[in-house]
Amino acid sequence: MTAAPATAVLDRDGLDALVGVLRAQGRTVVGPTVRDGAVVLAEIASADALPFGWGTEVEAGRYRLVPRTDGAAFAHTTGPQSWKAFLHPERERLWSADRRADGRLSVAAERPQRPSYAFLGVRPCDLRAIAVQDRVLATGRHRDRGYQERRTGAFLIAAECTEPGATCFCVSMGGGPAAEAGYDLALTELVDETGHRFFVRVGSDAGREVLSGVPGRPAGPGTESAARAAVDAARERMGRAMPPVDLRTLMGDSLEADRWDDVAARCLTCGNCTMVCPTCFCTTTEEVTDLTGDHAERWQRWDSCFDLDFSYLHGGPVRASARSRYRQWLTHKLSTWYDQFGSSGCVGCGRCVTWCPVGIDITEEAAALHDELAARLRRQDEREEREP
Amino acid sequence: MSEAPTLAVFKLASCDGCQLTLLDCEDELLTLAGTVRIAHFLEASSAVAPGPYDLSLVEGSVTTPADAERVREIRAQSRFLVTIGACATAGGIQALRNFADVEEFRRTVYARPDHIDTLATSTPVSAHVTVDFELRGCPIDRGQLLEVITAFLAGRKPDVPDHSVCFPCKRRGTVCVTVAHGTPCLGPVTQAGCGAVCPAYGRGCYGCFGPSRSANLPALIPLLRRDGLDERATERFLRTFNAAAFATARASREEET
Ligand code: SF4
């Protein structure tokens, strides 16, 4: 048996055939699609549902859909949802209990449904975000069975970035617009004189098998180098960057910074940033009883460190001030995440910047904290020089 | 078996919409009627049993000296008192009078001003008596009302979050109307509870559940301005069913900074 090639080129029909093959395998195919003035993630029945001809213009606190003349499907940037909406759904029943006629309780654990997902158009930052959530929910000390079951066997088709958004900063978080690991297939969309096509790379055996069922053509060196060039160019066009310092130490040294008061005055504590963040995983549980008191259920739902009840211990919330809650979010993302899970909690997707109603920008906050710390250290040095 | 707990529903200055929510619980109404004894609920039945009552739901705000007296009587008759709706929890739309001269209204509007016996302000029930739980909304949410009653029956705390409307809005996957469309929205400063209905239909939240526990009004105002509301329009936007509560929340944050 000859091994199927590791690359291919698909045209629009090929992309549609790819969706067809995945659906024929019984998978729920989820991909970007236009709804309510944004590119959202939803189940798609065919590649026609992809946002062909739509781009996005984003800024801190602002998102607009803009038509594109080139008909590209993956030239938009990250929208209001991430794949966690599917792998780690916002609300899920954990168990239910009933009081039986003899007065005893019967408790039934929820068997998580196992939809077999195929995600089409996973950005490289989101591949990294899924890997971050895997370390938290699939392999860590606090495994979430629902997450594990949905994640196992999910088929990931990456879409490399050729049009980074103005709020993207993956490169400064150690990533970049190229898909490096964790995908089954990776697409790079090209629209040029040769036409509208998708360069495909195989990333797993499952990917190879799926691709073998899709009518495509071999990728010539021209297509491959055009794809590389487009993604390399995107590296240079990041909209934003984190300050090039050790963010972990910066956060640790900034716990008493004045900047937290400044950002707390602007922050609505609305929680949007944590909801849109593809790595935030926090949940709370909700105990439901019915009127008869004979039936109870426990549900898990998304929570956020911006909720006052999140840090409620007897008597009141530990993080009562907006300052302490914003600080929890930023220090967790950029610093304490390393202590817990061995990596940064931020992949630089820019969602929290775009979808913060008041446009609070974590790269700007980190830079301001860095400036404040540098100024403090400078003053300390000067003092020491004066009085040795 | 011990006797079923008694439920009473009372009304002060209000539109009746909130108590109607109880009758709207169609699927649960029979179970409810089997779990509690409805002792006083004029909207449903004119048969009234005397107090004391185990659980009283009070709708409406205090706008007359008679209301103030009545709410004290209700309190005295109630083991557990829950206020329901924006009127009872924040003074309602009628709290607009708090920003105006009621004496002048009385003189201009009524042919016989001396027949009008009213207070200068519309205030929440909690300004007069101790309230055990306040359920927000204009009108209240059916699911939350059932949760409060169920929690009371089970002797537990109701699960009624006081975070912003943005929580349920994002959780249900709605595209943010402010960020994506530049639509003025009070969601970031309003308490959740409605399920973020308005943004799901493409319109901004108008705050009918009142300010969220940590509402930062001063931070939202520049955004409302950017999205086309001038000073007067901003004021009107904030002065609806929870006018007094938003004014208080705004003033207290402005004082802090
Ligand atoms: S913190 Fe912001 S930029 Fe970083 S991964 Fe989360 S949403 Fe993306």
Ligand code: SF4
């Ligand atoms: S930033 Fe907040 S919501 Fe996100 S994971 Fe950390 S504690 Fe949880």
Ligand code: SF4
């Ligand atoms: S952050 Fe990087 S990987 Fe993510 S969308 Fe932007 S360019 Fe692509």
Ligand code: SF4
């Ligand atoms: S940083 Fe922005 S999105 Fe996050 S809680 Fe504050 S105002 Fe909301």
